[in-house]
Amino acid sequence: QNTKATYNLSIHNDGDAISEGVEARLQMPSGASYLGGISEARQVSNQLVWSIPSLAPGAKLDYQFDCVLGQTGDNLFAFDCRGSAAGETRVDIATRVESIADLVLSIEDPNAPAPLNREVTYDIVIKNRGSRAAEDVSVLAQFSHGIEPVRIQGHTGKVITGQVLVDPIRLIEPGKEARITVVAVADQGGHHRFRTEVKSGDTLLVSEEATHYMVSSSDRISRRSSEVSR
Numbered sequence: 001q002n003t004k005a006t007y008n009l010s011i012h013n014d015g016d017a018i019s020e021g022v023e024a025r026l027q028m029p030s031g032a033s034y035l036g037g038i039s040e041a042r043q044v045s046n047q048l049v050w051s052i053p054s055l056a057p058g059a060k061l062d063y064q065f066d067c068v069l070g071q072t073g074d075n076l077f078a079f080d081c082r083g084s085a086a087g088e089t090r091v092d093i094a095t096r097v098e099s100i101a102d103l104v105l106s107i108e109d110p111n112a113p114a115p116l117n118r119e120v121t122y123d124i125v126i127k128n129r130g131s132r133a134a135e136d137v138s139v140l141a142q143f144s145h146g147i148e149p150v151r152i153q154g155h156t157g158k159v160i161t162g163q164v165l166v167d168p169i170r171l172i173e174p175g176k177e178a179r180i181t182v183v184a185v186a187d188q189g190g191h192h193r194f195r196t197e198v199k200s201g202d203t204l205l206v207s208e209e210a211t212h213y214m215v216s217s218s219d220r221i222s223r224r225s226s227e228v229s230r
Contacts, residue, residue, distance in 0.1 A: 001072055001099040001131040004035065009063040011081060011089075013055040019083035022052035028067065029075035029095075037065030055083065069097045102130030103137070103172070105198050105205040113214040119150065119183050122194050122209075126169075127177040137200040139166035139180060146188030147213070153181040189215030 009026070013019050026041075026048040028034060034043055040050040052061065069075050075097050080090040108123035124141065128134050139157075141164040143149060149164045155178070157166035164182050172178050186192055191210045198205040 001097050002068060002070055004066055005069055005095065006037075006064065006066050007077070007093075009065070009079060010060060011052070011055065011063075012060045013057055013087065015087060016057050017087075018054055018056050019087040020054045022055055022081050022083035022087070023049070024052060024081040025049050025079070027076075027078040029069070029071070029077060031069065031071035032075065033068040033070065035066040035068065038063050041065075052081075052083070055087075069095065072097050072099050099132035100130045101128055101132045101134035101172075101174075101200065101203070103128055103134055103198065103200060103203055103205060105196065105207050107194065107196055107207050107209045109194060109209040109211045112212040114186065114211050116186055116189060116213055116215075119185055120211075122182045122184065124180040124182065124196050124198075125177055126172060126179075126198055126205075128172045128174055131174050133174060134172040134200045134203075135170065137169040137172055137178070137198060139169070140164070140197045141166070141180075141182055142195045142197075143184060144193040146190065147184050147186035147192040147194075150183045150185055153183065154178075155180045186213045189213050 028046050028048065030046065034048065038048060038050060041048040042050065055061065074094045076092060076094045078092045082088040104127045106125045108125065110120040114120050124139060126137065143162050148162065149159050151159060152164055152166065155166055155169065157164055166180055169178050191212050193208060193210050195208045
C-alpha cells in the first residue's frame with residue numbers, strides 16, 4: 001500500500017488487416033494515483049485514454065506505466081481498445097494490496113572518546129515506514145562489561161545489571177517513531193558494545209554499536225611506569 005507499482009501493457013494485432021483509429025482505454029482501480037509512463041495518454045477521472053492512428057498486421061506496441069496503489073484488497077485494472085476491421089480486445093488484471101508495518105531501527109551513541117564515570121546517553125529510534133501501525137513492539141538493550149545502564153527516558157521499563165527491559169510499546173503509527181533514551185555510566189576504558197533488539201510480530205531487528213571510552217591519565221602513567229621498571 002502507498003508504494004510505486006510498475007505495469008507493462010502490450011497491444012498486438014494478430015489479424016491480417018490494418019486496424020486504424022484504435023481507441024485505447026485503461027480503467028484504474030479506485031484510490032490509484034497515476035505517476036506517468038504512457039506519453040500519449042490523457043487522464044480522465046480514473047481512466048487513461050489515448051489513440052493509436054494505425055496498427056499493422058503483426059505489429060506490437062509496448063507500454064509501461066507507474067502508479068501508487070492506495071487501497072488495500074484487490075485492485076482491478078481493466079483495459080480495452082477498439083479499432084477498425086472489427087478489431088477489439090479487453091484484458092483485466094487484479095493486484096492484491098496489503099498494508100504492512102515497516103520498522104527501521106537506528107542507534108545514536110555518544111561521541112567518542114566518551115568520558116568515564118559520567119552519564120552518557122544512547123538513543124534508540126524505531127521508525128515505522130509502513131502503512132499499518134506496528135503493535136506490541138518489544139525492546140531489549142544490552143551493554144558489554146565495563147558500562148552499566150542507570151535509567152531510561154521516553155518510555156517505562158526495568159533497568160537491571162547490563163540490560164534494559166523496555167515495557168512493550170503498544171502502537172507505533174505509520175510515519176511515526178518511538179525514541180527511547182538509555183542513560184549509562186562506564187567505569188572502565190576501552191571499547192564498549194551496546195546491542196539493541198526490537199521485536200514486533202514476525203519482525204526482528206538487531207543493531208549494535210561500539211563506543212570507545214577514554215582511559216584515565218593516571219592509568220596510562222601507571223602502566224608506562226611499570227613497563228619502564230621491567
